[in-house]
Amino acid sequence: MQENTAQKEPRAWWKEAVIYQIYPRSFMDANGDGIGDLAGITSRLPYLRELGVDVLWLSPIYASPNDDNGYDISDYRAIMEDFGTMADFDALLAAAHRMGLKIVMDLVVNHTSDEHPWFIESRRAKESPYRDYYIWRPGKAGKEPNNWESCFSGSAWQYDAATDEYYLHLFSKKQPDLNWENPKVRDEVYDLMKFWCDKGIDGFRMDVISMISKDQRFPDGPVKPDGYGDFSPYCVSGPRVHEFLQEMNRRVLSHYDLLTVGEAAGVTIEEAKKYARSDGKELGMVFQFEHVGEGNGKGSIIEKWTTGKPEMPKVRAILNKWQRELAGCAWNSLYLDNHDQPRCVSMFGNDSPKWRVRSAKMLATCLHMQKGTPYIYQGEELGMTNTRFHSLADCRDLEEINAWHQYVDEQKRVSPETMLACFNNVARDNARTPMQWDASENAGFTTGTPWLAVNPNYREINAAAETGDPDSVYAYYKKLIALRHTHEIIVYGTFEPLLEDDPAIYAYARHLDGQTLLVACNWTDHEVPCTLFSDRGEGEELISNVKTEKERTLAPYEARAVLYGKAEA
Structure with missing residues (x-):
């Protein structure tokens, strides 16, 4: 096995942090109108502090007519009425900071609302x-x-x-794209960023930031099966994107101690090295989408819509590639789900009653022991699952509604039954069902009628049941987070892929200062042979999701992380 001979990784608080994403509309409703709000988030801060996370990333809370659930902003310096007031935000920020929690805002500046x-x-x-x-x-x-x-x-x-x-409008027709070629637009953006930084926020997640620069020729794109052209060659990591972000860094970001992460759909590794360059002249890290995209083996029926599941060897190859090629050049973001993805235990794991808990813990181990900053999406720490859509009337997301009208109603390329099956698998509304707090009506999310139906399994899967259960998914996430805060090797150790041809096991090693951390995760529902640990000798088991593991095998969905050696002084 390789040893850590690389130069020491520069330290930063956001590299050592664990981020928790909150989708405000679905997190906690304090006033009973069926919509989550800022006061609701504030009321649940003790839960988040107990979980152990460091940073709360809030999906957009700005004033918006809500065509795309807040990603269509009509006033960047005001709070959406559904969520409360600026006084409510100030109270949330102050309460979070008192508890040692940082707040990261969603910066949506590729486009505005048409009502701006x-x-x-x-x-x-x-x-x-x-x-x-x-x-x-x-x-x-x-x-x-x-x-x-x-x-x-x-x-x-x-x-x-x-x-x-x-x-x-690269998104909804109510989301016109800003012209970043205009220096006055950039001045406006930097000014609004300063407004929030001066309030004391701790960073920005930047929505579709890779699309802010467009090829000014505006040529036709490669024709897709539906007859339209693909804009990505001319709008994704466009000609001036790095110039713009370096200017943003000089004008704003470098003047504050911030976490910055860019959503960069379509980004290549070479581009990611520029966005998240180690000299700090652009952003801290980016989100890449390969492992949740079509290349992960889940296939496609039409565009993004599919009933397939990812293939572990393909997911492993993608994640390992990013680990290898960003090493020493840029910092990684680690995630399996967010507000735009289905629930990870349903997509990557097994959400059946028999295996849900164990596979959720396995996926968490596999992700959190890798090198990079891990992101937890609300409810992921409970093992929340996809919901079920019985008709288009169950859906609230604009992407789903538009896809239905285009592919079912107009083009008749798929049947209603097939489209619903795709929705049940990959629709964004799967992640947006209300947070499941307890077994009371509407999962304790609201005393009113929830804006989106609660997943019916909330009586079995909820925070109240899990926070008191030492064997729960919640307890396991809490331990994973504590381990990251305790062992430097989990944050800064080099990454070495192992067993890259194994059809069932995702394994790797981390190395730092004479220590080695071995991680092995069985992504299948059957027992598989594994001699990684038995061949290594004595070590300290940091975490495992199976209590009676065998010496030379991994049980179905078993995950183990074992530390060997003592850290050098």
Whole structure:
């Protein structure tokens, strides 16, 4: 096995932290209107402190007409009425800081809402001083400026009759893209960032930040099966994105001690090294999407929609590649689910009653012992699962609704039954069902009618039941978090992939200062041979999810992490 001969990794608080993502609409409702709010989050801070996490990342809480659940912002300096007031935010921030918890905000500046004052003025006239805050183009031969398809189905261009031009929206038509080529737009963004930093927040998660720079030629994209063009060659990690982020760093980020993570769909490893460069001139880390995308083996029926599950060897190959190639160059983000992904125990593990708890613990071990900053999405620490959709009426997410209308109603490419099966597997609403606090009505989330139906399994899976159970998924996550805070090797040790051809076991070693940490995880529902630990000799078992493990095998969904050697002084 390799030893740690690399230079010591530069220390940073956000490398040593564990991040907990809160989707405010679904976390805790304090006023009984069926929608989670800031006061609800504040009321649950003791739960999060007890879990042991360090940072709370809040999905957008800004003023918004809520076309895309808050990712369409109409005022960056105000709080969405559903969530409360600025006074409620100030109270949350102060309470979190008193408890030693940091707050990271979601920065959504690729686009605004079409109800933002900038856009209202921009669309008023071509002569408006705000016209160039957005991307306007004349049509071509009575059609859109090019063939690009929106991420939410249909054309990425919306015609506006008032000025006889089209505006670009890579997402919803109510989310017009900002024109980052305009220095006044960048000034506005940096100013609003300073507003929040001066309030005392501790960082930003930057929504689709890899898309802020567009190829100014706006050419047609490669044609996809549905007839639209793919915009990604011209908008993902575009020509000036690193110039813009370095400017952002000089103007804002370098003046505060912040955690910064960029959502970077489509990012390559070479690009990631630029975004999260070790000299600190851009961002601290990025989210990559390969391991949750089509390359993980789950296949596709149409676009992102599938009923398949990822194949562990493909997931392992992707994650190991990122571990290898970012080593010494950039810092990794570790996650399996978030507000845009299905529940990880349902997608990557086994959410059947027999195996849910054990496979949830296995996945957590596999992720949290890797090198990088781990992210926990609300309810993941309970082993919350996907829900079940019986009709389109059960859905709230714009992506699902638009996909249904395009692929079922208009193009008739899939049947309603197939689309629902895909929703049950990968729809974003699976992650957005309300947090399951207890076994009372609506899982203790609200005394009203929840904005999205609670998963019916809340009576069995809930925080009240798990916080008092030493064998629960919650207790296991709490131990994993404590181990990361205790053992430097988990944070800073080098990463060595092991058993890379094994069809069932995801194994690796971490090395630091004379110590080796061995981790082995069985991703299957059957026992498999494993001699990694028996061949190594005596070590300290840091964590395992099976109490009576055999010497030379791993039980179904078993995970073990064993530490060997003593740390050098």
